[in-house]
Structures are given as structure tokens and as C-alpha cells.
Amino acid sequence: MREERCARFKVLEQLVDGQLTVGCSRSVEFPVQEYTGMTADLKQRIADHNSGKSRHTSKFSPWELLCYTAFPSKFTALEFEKYLKSHSGRAFAKKRLTRLDDD
Numbered sequence: 519m520r521e522e523r524c525a526r527f528k529v530l531e532q533l534v535d536g537q538l539t540v541g542c543s544r545s546v547e548f549p550v551q552e553y554t555g556m557t558a559d560l561k562q563r564i565a566d567h568n569s570g571k572s573r574h575t576s577k578f579s580p581w582e583l584l585c586y587t588a589f590p591s592k593f594t595a596l597e598f599e600k601y602l603k604s605h606s607g608r609a610f611a612k613k614r615l616t617r618l619d620d621d
């Protein structure tokens with residue numbers, strides 16, 4: 519499992535350099551808690567969440583990255599983040615993006 523996470527971050531560094539990403543994360547300790555957000559540095563954002571720098575996410579750390587999408591345009595990234603936070607977007611993410619293999 520740890521090797522798989524390391525491999526994800528290596529791919530992450532190559533794919534999203536200089537692009538905005540919208541990522542979905544899940545709390546390891548409280549799996550019902552999920553977080554969706556946009557950032558220019560996804561690796562740092564996950565590290566910030568896990569180190570307690572965010573008031574909301576510090577209560578449920580550690581966090582694991584479930585999925586992310588990179589966008590060349592800030593407008594498109596913001597629109598996608600907004601969609602994922604809507605009712606239909608949460609349903610889409612749950613069904614298509616963040617579902618665990620054993621679900």
C-alpha cells in the first residue's frame with residue numbers, strides 16, 4: 519500500500535507541475551469525511567492537511583488522496599471544484615471518482 523502511494527506522488531509530480539488541480543481526499547481515521555479542493559500544489563496541500571494547517575481538516579487527519587484532475591485554466595478548475603461540491607457532483611464523485619475497490 520505504501521509503495522502504491524509513493525508511486526501516485528511520483529506521477530503527481532510529473533503530471534501537475536504548473537497546473538491547477540482539483541483533488542478529492544478522504545480521512546484515514548474517519549472514512550466518512552471527505553474533502554474536495556483546488557490548489558496549484560497538490561502534494562503540499564495534502565501535507566498541509568496532514569500537519570494540521572487547515573482548521574477543518576486538522577480534526578480528521580491523516581488524509582489520503584483519492585483522485586485529482588489537472589486543469590490548465592483556473593476558470594475550468596474552479597467550475598469543476600464547484601460542481602464536485604454540488605449535490606449532483608458529490609453523487610458523481612462518490613460513484614465514479616472516489617469509490618474504494620471493496621465498495
